[in-house]
Amino acid sequence: MNTRVVIGVLLAVILAVFALYLAKPPTGGGVSNATAPPRAAGPSPVSVVDSAGRVVVFDKPPERVVALTHAEFLYVLGVWNRVVGIGKSVADVVSLPASLRNRTVVGDTYSGINWEAVAALKPDLVVMGYWGGVFAAGEQQVLEKSRELGYKVLAFGYVAPGVNSSWPYENIRIVRVLGKVFNVRDRAEELASWLEERYREALDIAMRIPPEKRLNVLVISAYSLATSGDIYVSGRGSASGELVELVGAHNVAFDYNLSQTPKLDLEKLIALFGNKTDVVIVRDWHGGRYVDRAIKRILGDPRWRVIKAVREGRVYGVNFSYYDFSYPYEYSPRFISAIYALGHLIYPQYYPDWKPLHVELLRRFYNMSCHVEGGLRCNVAQLYPVTVMDSMGREVTFESPPRRVIVLYSGWAEALYVLGVVDRVVGISPSVARASFLPKEVRGAPAVGETFSGINWEAVAALRPDLIIMGRWKGGFEPGERQVLEKSRELGYKVLAFGITDVNKTGTKMPYENIRIIRALGRVFNVTEKAEALADFLEREYKKALEIARGIPPEKRRNVLVIYPTGVLERGPISVSYRGSAYAETVELVGGHNVAFDYNFTVQYPKFDLEKLIALFGNKTDVLIVAWSDYNRTAQAVKAILSDPRWRAIKAVREGRVYGVVLSAYSLNFPEIYGPRFVSAIYAFGRAIYPEYYPDWRPIHAELLRRFYNVSCTYVGEGLICG
Numbered sequence: 001m002n003t004r005v006v007i008g009v010l011l012a013v014i015l016a017v018f019a020l021y022l023a024k025p026p027t028g029g030g031v032s033n034a035t036a037p038p039r040a041a042g043p044s045p046v047s048v049v050d051s052a053g054r055v056v057v058f059d060k061p062p063e064r065v066v067a068l069t070h071a072e073f074l075y076v077l078g079v080w081n082r083v084v085g086i087g088k089s090v091a092d093v094v095s096l097p098a099s100l101r102n103r104t105v106v107g108d109t110y111s112g113i114n115w116e117a118v119a120a121l122k123p124d125l126v127v128m129g130y131w132g133g134v135f136a137a138g139e140q141q142v143l144e145k146s147r148e149l150g151y152k153v154l155a156f157g158y159v160a161p162g163v164n165s166s167w168p169y170e171n172i173r174i175v176r177v178l179g180k181v182f183n184v185r186d187r188a189e190e191l192a193s194w195l196e197e198r199y200r201e202a203l204d205i206a207m208r209i210p211p212e213k214r215l216n217v218l219v220i221s222a223y224s225l226a227t228s229g230d231i232y233v234s235g236r237g238s239a240s241g242e243l244v245e246l247v248g249a250h251n252v253a254f255d256y257n258l259s260q261t262p263k264l265d266l267e268k269l270i271a272l273f274g275n276k277t278d279v280v281i282v283r284d285w286h287g288g289r290y291v292d293r294a295i296k297r298i299l300g301d302p303r304w305r306v307i308k309a310v311r312e313g314r315v316y317g318v319n320f321s322y323y324d325f326s327y328p329y330e331y332s333p334r335f336i337s338a339i340y341a342l343g344h345l346i347y348p349q350y351y352p353d354w355k356p357l358h359v360e361l362l363r364r365f366y367n368m369s370c371h372v373e374g375g376l377r378c379n380v381a382q383l384y385p386v387t388v389m390d391s392m393g394r395e396v397t398f399e400s401p402p403r404r405v406i407v408l409y410s411g412w413a414e415a416l417y418v419l420g421v422v423d424r425v426v427g428i429s430p431s432v433a434r435a436s437f438l439p440k441e442v443r444g445a446p447a448v449g450e451t452f453s454g455i456n457w458e459a460v461a462a463l464r465p466d467l468i469i470m471g472r473w474k475g476g477f478e479p480g481e482r483q484v485l486e487k488s489r490e491l492g493y494k495v496l497a498f499g500i501t502d503v504n505k506t507g508t509k510m511p512y513e514n515i516r517i518i519r520a521l522g523r524v525f526n527v528t529e530k531a532e533a534l535a536d537f538l539e540r541e542y543k544k545a546l547e548i549a550r551g552i553p554p555e556k557r558r559n560v561l562v563i564y565p566t567g568v569l570e571r572g573p574i575s576v577s578y579r580g581s582a583y584a585e586t587v588e589l590v591g592g593h594n595v596a597f598d599y600n601f602t603v604q605y606p607k608f609d610l611e612k613l614i615a616l617f618g619n620k621t622d623v624l625i626v627a628w629s630d631y632n633r634t635a636q637a638v639k640a641i642l643s644d645p646r647w648r649a650i651k652a653v654r655e656g657r658v659y660g661v662v663l664s665a666y667s668l669n670f671p672e673i674y675g676p677r678f679v680s681a682i683y684a685f686g687r688a689i690y691p692e693y694y695p696d697w698r699p700i701h702a703e704l705l706r707r708f709y710n711v712s713c714t715y716v717g718e719g720l721i722c723g
Contacts, residue, residue, distance in 0.1 A: 045057055045058055045059045045060075046058050046180050046181065048154070048177045048180055048181055049163060049177070050130070050153075050154045050155045050156060050177070051130050051155055051156045051157050051158060051159055051160060051163065051165075051170060051174070052130045052155045052160045052163075053160040053161070053162045053163045054153075054155065056152055056153070056154060058152065058181055061181065061182045061183045062082060062123075062124045062125035062152070062181065062182065063082055063124060064082065064084045064121060064122055064123045064124050064125070065079075065082045065083045065084065065085075065123060065124070065125045065126075065127060066083075066084065066085035066086070066106060066118055066121060066123045066125070066126045066127070066151075067083050067085070067086050067087065067090055067127045068086070068087035068090070068106070068108060068109060068113075068126065068127060068128040068129065068142070069087055069089070069090070069127060069128055069129040069156070069157075070127050070129070070156050070174070070332075071083060071086060071090045071093065071096060071100065071127075072093065072096070072325075072332045072333070072334075073156075073174060073175065073178055073332065073333070074127075074178065074182075075096055075097070075100065075366075076175075076191065076333055076365050076366055077175070077178055077179060077182065077184050077187055077188055077191075078184060078187060079178075079182045079184060080096075080097070080100050082182070083100060083103055084103060084104065084121045084122075084123060085103055085104045085105070085106045085117065085118060085121045085123065086100070086101070086103045086104070086105055086106070087105070087106065087107065087108045087109075087128075088105055088107060088108045088111070088507065089108060089322070090105075091105050091507075091516070091519075092323055092519070093322065093323050093324075094323055094324055094528055094532055095323070095324055095325035095326070095368070095378070098386035098387055098388060098523045099385075099386070099387040099397075101523075102387050102388050102389045102395060102520070104117055104120075104121060104389075104393070104505055104506075104507060105117075105506060105507025105508060106118050106121070106507055107507055108138070109128060109129065109136065109138030109139050109141070109142055110138055111138075112138070113138075113141070113142060113145070114503070114504065114507060115145055115149075116504055117503075117504045117505070117507065118149075118151075119149065120504065123151055124151070124152065125151065125152050125153070125154065125181075126142065126146050126151050126152070126153045126154075127153075127154050127156065128142050128153060128154070128155050128156075129155070129156065129157045130155035130156060130157040130158055130160075131157045131158055139155065143155075154177075154181070156170075156174050157170075157331060158170075158237075167239065167242060168199075168239070168242070168243070168246070168330060168335045168338075168339070169199065171195070171331065171332065171333060171335045172192050172195050172196055172199065175188050175191050175192045175195070175333065176188055176189065176192050179192070190365075191333060191365050194361075194364070194365070195333060195335075195336050198336045198340075198357060199336060199339070202246070202247065202336075202339045202340065202343060202351075203246070205247075205248070205343065205347075205350050205351055206246065206247055206248030206343075207248070208350070209248040209347060209350055213347075214248065214249060214250055215249045215250070215278040215279050215346055215347070216249070216250050216252045216276050216277055216278045216279070217244045217249045217250065217251055217252065217277070217278065217279045217280075217281060217346060218233065218251075218252050218253065218273050218277045218279070218280050218281070218307075218309070219233065219234035219238075219240045219241060219244060219251065219253075219280075219281045219283055220232060220233055220234070220280065220281070220282055220283070220294075221233075221234075221261070221282075221283060221294075222282045222283060222284035222286075222290040222291040222293075222294040222295075222317065223284065223285070223286060223290045223294075224263075225282070225290075225294040225297055225298075226290035226291075226293035226294040226297065227290065227540075229297070230263055231263065231264050231265070231266065231269055232261050232262070232263050232264075233253050233258070233261065233262050233263075233264060233269070234251070234253065234261060234283065235251075235253040235254070235258045235259060235260050235261060235262055236251075236253070236254050236258070236260065237260040238260050238261055239330035239331065239338075240281070240283050240330065240342075241253060241254070241260075243330070243338060243339060243342050244281075244342065244346070246339060247339060247342055247343035247346060247347065247351065248343075248346075248347065248350075249279070249346050249347070252272075252273050252276055252277055253273075255272075256272060266303055266304070269307075270303070270306045270307060273307065274306045274307045274308065275308055276308065277307050277308050277309045278308065278309055278312075278314060279309050279314045279315075279316065279345075279346055280298070280307065280309040280310065280314065280315045280316070281316055281317075281318055281342065281345060281346070282294045282295055282298070282315065282316070282317045282318070283317075283318050283320065284317060284318070284319050284320065285320045285321060285322065285329075286321060286323075286536075287319055287320075287321035287323065287324045287326070287327050288317075288319035288321075288327070289536070291317035291318075291319055292317070294317070295315055295317055298310060298315055299315065316345045318341055318342055318345055320338060320341075325362060325366060325368060325378055326370070326376055326377050326378040327376075328340075328341050328354065328358065333361065333365065334358070334361065336357065336361065337354050337357060337358040337361065338354075340352065340353075340354035340357055340358075341354040355376050358370075358376070358378075359376070359378070362378050366378075385397050385398060385399045386398050386523050386524065388496070388520040388523055388524055389505070389506060389520070390472070390495075390496045390497045390498055390520070391472045391497055391498045391499050391500065391501045391502065391506060391513060391517070392472055392497050392501075392502050392505070393501075393502040393504070393505025393506055394495075394497065396494055396495070396496055398467075398494070398524055401421075401524065401525050401526045402424060402466045402467035402494070402524065402525065403424055403466060404424065404426045404463065404464055404465045404466050404467075405424045405425050405426065405427075405465060405466070405467045405468075405469060406425070406426065406427035406428070406448060406460060406463060406465045406467070406468045406469070407425055407427075407428055407429070407432055407468075407469045408428070408429040408432070408448075408450065408451055408455075408468065408469065408470040408471060408484070409429065409431070409432070409469070409470060409471035409498075409499070409665075409674070410431055410432045410434065410435040410438075410665040410666065410675075411471070411665055411672060411674035411675030412469045412471070412498055412517070412521075412675065413425060413428065413432045413435060413438060413442065413469075414435065414437075414438070414665075414672075414675045414676065414677075415517065415518060415521055415675055415676060416469075416521065416525075417437075417438055417439075417442075417709075418534060418676050418708050418709060419518075419521060419522060419525060419527050419530055419531055419534070420527060420530060421521075421525045421527060422438065422439060422442055423439075423441075424525070425442050425445055426445060426446070426463045426464075426465065427445055427446050427447070427448045427459070427460065427463045427465065428442065428443075428445045428446075428447055428448070429447060429448065429449065429450045429451075430447045430449070430450060431450060431665075433445075433447060434665075434666045435665060435666050436666060436667060436723075437667070437668045437709075437711070437723060446459060446462075446463060447459075448460050448463070450480070451470055451471065451480035451481050451483075451484055452480045453480070454480070455480075455483070455484060455487070457487055457491070460491075460493075461491065465493055466493070466494065467493070467494050467495070467496065467524075468484065468488055468493050468494070468495045468496075469495075469496050469498065470484050470495060470496070470497050470498075471497070471498065471499045471674075472497040472498060472499035472500055472501075473499050473500055481497065484497075485497070496520075496524075498513075498517045499513075499674060500580055500581070500582075500604075501513050509585060510581075510582040510585055510586075510673070510674075510678075511542075511582050511585065511586055511589070511673055511678040511681070511682060512542065514538070514674065514675060514676065514678040515535050515538050515539055515542065518531050518534055518535045518538070518676065519531055519532065519535050522535075533708075534676060534708050537704065537707065537708070538676065538678070538679050538704075541679045541682075541683075541700055542679055542682065545589070545590060545679075545682045545683065545686060545694075546589070548590075548591070548686065548690075548693050548694055549589065549590050549591035549686075550591075551693070552591040552690060552693055556690075557591060557592065557593055558592050558593070558622040558623050558689055558690070559592070559593050559595045559620050559621055559622045559623070560587045560592040560593065560594055560595065560621070560622065560623045560624075560625060560689055561576065561594070561595050561596065561617050561621045561623075561624050561625070561650075561652070562576065562577035562583045562584060562587060562594065562596075562625045562627055563575065563576055563577070563613075563624070563625070563626055563627075564577070564605075564626070564627065564628060565626050565628045565633050565634055565636070565637030567607065568626070568637040568640050568641060569633065569636060569637055569640060573607035573608060573609055574607060574608055574609070574610065574613055575605045575606070575607050576596050576605065576606050576607070576608065576613075577594075577596065577605065577627070578594075578596045578597075578601050578603070578604050578605060578606055579594075579596070579597055579601075579604070580604045581604050581605065582673040582674065582678075583625075583627050583663075583673060583685075584596065584597070586673065586681065586682055586685045587625075587685060587689070589682065590682060590685050590686035590689060590690065590694065591686070591689070591690060591693075592623070592685075592689045592690075595616075595617050595620055595621055596617075599616065610646055610647070613650075614646075614649045614650060617650065618649045618650045618651065619651055620651065621650050621651050621652045622651065622652055622655075622657060623652050623657045623659065623688065623689050624641070624650060624652040624653060624657065624658045624659070625658075625659055625660075625661055625685070625688055625689075626638050626641070626658070626659070626660045626661070627660075627661045627662075627663060628660075628662065628663070629662070629663060629664045629665060629666065629670075630662070630664070631662045631664075631670070631719075634660040634661070634662050635660055637660070638658055638659070638660045641653060641658050642656075642658055659688040661681075661684050661685060661688055663681055663684070668705060668709065668711060668722040668723055669719060669720050669721055669722050669723075670719075670720075671683075671684050671697060671701060676704065676708065677701065677704065679700060679704065680697050680700055680701035680704065681697075683695065683696075683697035683700055683701075684697040698713075698715065698719075698720050701713070701720065701722075702720065702722070705722050711723055
């Protein structure tokens with residue numbers, strides 16, 4: 001053979017062997033640091049880096065995801081059907097599909113995760129927020145517990161050192177990361193490229209602004225200023241604070257070594273920023289609910305005029321929202337709209353209006369349509385079918401709003417009344433007819449019986465309902481409740497059971513469950529805006545109560561016992577409110593300790609004779625509450641306790657701390673623990689236990705009824721007359 005040919009053949013063999021060597025897959029455990037190059041496009045496994053700089057390897061696309069945050073990204077990428085559990089905040093994002101919002105709520109990193117609920121979902125991925133540059137305690141717990149249970153975690157938000165990204169560009173990187181993880185790269189790249197192009201256009205605009213026209217800007221929070229008068233400033237590291245610099249302006253808060261969102265009094269604010277602030281931006285992340293009130297507070301207070309921007313009339317509001325996609329939001333694909341919204345406010349001569357860009361974003365990638373009458377609103381109408389979860393954790397799907405409803409509990413009839421859909425009620429329980437404030441057409445509707453005493457199913461069938469709403473109370477009611485569910489299933493009626501929760505499924509418990517019920521009914525009956533306005537009011541007052549409770553020193557925490565008056569007046573066994581009942585849980589919520597919780601009773605409302613009651617609770621009860629629905633009966637029971645020397649063996653009686661709390665499902669003059677008036681009940685309990693901390697419940701109650709019931713109240717002695 002020719003020598004040249006032999007050499008050529010040998011060279012070809014060597015090159016082939018070398019090529020095989022290069023093609024051999026590496027051994028070992030994947031990428032080991034945040035700066036490693038991404039794996040070439042192709043099938044799983046894939047390796048990605050999250051915002052915290054953690055490398056996570058996936059052998060296949062996740063199928064069961066718990067989304068504590070960032071559900072919007074999953075929705076836009078079309079993989080939201082993989083979500084089996086959600087964080088509390090996700091359930092409140094009104095623009096997400098109802099079937100996603102009604103996934104099992106497992107808690108959040110701030111107030112804690114229900115790990116039993118998570119385990120029951122068998123997730124292969126947990127998506128969480130990463131907000132502080134370092135992991136906060138709750139975030140760290142999610143990482144550690146997930147590692148222990150074998151769940152993969154992706155943490156998105158702030159950008160850790162070493163990650164080849166920065167905020168707000170990190171939103172674009174998150175889109176690409178999730179596209180890679182879920183193997184929807186084409187869809188992710190289309191969105192990411194569109195966002196990137198608009199982002200670079202914004203940077204180009206900022207670069208063209210002459211240095212001499214660069215404005216000094218101060219950003220403050222609308223919510224805190226409007227509700228409490230507190231002034232919080234967006235400093236370095238905050239999203240709004242950084243946006244100011246990105247659009248070509250200067251954030252004057254960056255001139256000082258302040259925290260991320262410092263709280264300043266007005267005098268300090270003026271001293272730091274007064275003479276050099278060209279523009280004040282009032283940022284409302286509640287979609288505009290507080291911005292007008294906040295600006296009015298600024299313009300109506302002459303002290304603010306020391307600030308240059310206020311004197312010159314350059315105070316502008318900007319509305320963002322995590323919950324409603326009609327608005328921009330900094331930590332989502334809608335960050336791009338936030339850039340242009342802020343840019344247009346500060347430099348209207350350079351930046352175009354943000355709304356056309358926002359409409360295009362939602363049309364192309366969110367499958368949402370928008371209309372501009374009365375402000376930009378995008379797909380606010382509820383789409384059917386919708387799926388909601390009741391208090392038992394049952395998911396019920398509706399193809400259209402119910403038209404013929406039977407209501408078996410007055411509190412939920414009241415909720416329909418407030419939401420403006422009580423005209424759909426065609427049948428009731430006899431107890432609903434006792435609610436004097438309901439329209440006479442409702443109170444006069446055919447009565448079909450009660451869950452605890454039996455339902456007349458012939459009467460139900462004659463009414464042809466498309467929904468039955470019942471109470472869910474556990475205890476002795478359970479046989480009747482089960483019968484309603486079973487018979488309705490047999491006859492083809494949908495049922496929503498609201499009340500005491502299966503917390504492992506709903507992620508909530510009474511009394512907060514009332515807010516979730518309001519939102520669920522809003523979605524079912526296609527009155528989401530009205531429901532959200534009510535839920536927002538209730539949640540705000542609820543959170544204020546939690547803040548008061550957190551401010552009570554541990555040494556001032558009082559031991560409380562809640563009883564019912566029947567046994568007192570009839571000198572029989574006395575019922576105690578125990579774990580799981582709304583009254584009992586409310587005591588803990590307002591900062592007291594329910595002494596019944598010190599024991600392991602087997603029923604929700606245990607009964608004791610007086611001697612046993614004294615033996616269990618006598619020496620450690622600081623406050624004794626008699627709770628009932630009838631004012632006279634409650635007052636009689638309190639009087640009987642105080643006049644009977646046997647009761648003086650209880651510490652609270654000896655010290656004169658025996659209080660009646662009237663909670664009525666039938667009269668608007670009083671709070672009620674189940675239904676929209678639950679928030680008044682919280683303050684009634686709080687005021688009874690801690691009068692030095694909690695305000696009078698009546699102003700809150702009166703405002704609730706005025707705003708949402710169209711009912712006015714008159715103060716009479718220690719009570720109210722409403723209607």
